[in-house]
Amino acid sequence: MYVPPQLDHILIQAEQIRKRIEVLGDTITRDYTSSEAPLTCVVVLRGSILFAADLLRQLALPVRLVTIRASSYGAGTSSSGQVTVTPSEPVDFSHSPVLLIDDILDTGRTLQHLRQWAVEHHADSVKSCILLDKPSRREIPVKADYVGFTVPDAFVIGYGLDLNEEFRNLPYIGVLKPEFIP
Numbered sequence: 514m515y516v517p518p519q520l521d522h523i524l525i526q527a528e529q530i531r532k533r534i535e536v537l538g539d540t541i542t543r544d545y546t547s548s549e550a551p552l553t554c555v556v557v558l559r560g561s562i563l564f565a566a567d568l569l570r571q572l573a574l575p576v577r578l579v580t581i582r583a584s585s586y587g588a589g590t591s592s593s594g595q596v597t598v599t600p601s602e603p604v605d606f607s608h609s610p611v612l613l614i615d616d617i618l619d620t621g622r623t624l625q626h627l628r629q630w631a632v633e634h635h636a637d638s639v640k641s642c643i644l645l646d647k648p649s650r651r652e653i654p655v656k657a658d659y660v661g662f663t664v665p666d667a668f669v670i671g672y673g674l675d676l677n678e679e680f681r682n683l684p685y686i687g688v689l690k691p692e693f694i695p
């Protein structure tokens with residue numbers, strides 16, 4: 514298994530992620546199984562790519578896929594406070610249920626902004642599924658409807674999460690050595 518030298522330790526193993534996503538997929542499938550409209554999954558690029566790819570395959574439901582960019586972070590590790598949403602194509606949810614899929618819930622700014630954005634684009638209902646929750650960093654009191662793992666206040670990489678676009682390919686979630694955190 515590839516372990517980059519900048520990694521301090523592995524926090525969540527690939528197998529734990531796989532098992533947790535199976536449970537999340539079953540729960541979401543059960544919750545939306547009586548929905549008349551297809552579930553529109555909004556995948557927040559780029560950090561959620563690996564998570565969404567695995568989660569979507571566990572949904573035994575009619576699903577639509579929308580990708581967006583949401584940037585609140587620059588090249589460093591601290592939030593700028595401003596959230597900008599850029600969809601890959603023009604979006605109108607046409608009164609269907611929306612599930613926001615994101616990698617990590619940190620200050621809460623991104624999720625709060627995305628919920629408002631989905632409502633403004635005519636979502637019938639908006640729920641969120643987040644791989645990692647860092648509740649100790651919350652500045653805005655938002656909660657995700659589905660959470661993979663609760664993590665401590667450390668900068669995490671892997672399984673889609675990056676530092677300056679590196680490490681997204683790791684199949685596990687790891688913590689960087691302090692000297693590599695800018």
Ligand code: XMP
Binds near residue numbers: 615616620621675676
């Ligand atoms: P907010 O603060 O808006 O942040 O809840 C959500 C976004 O912040 C990024 N983020 C991280 N990215 N490792 C990362 O690679 C981290 O430990 C981390 N903490 C926050 C991430 O882009 C997320 O969508």
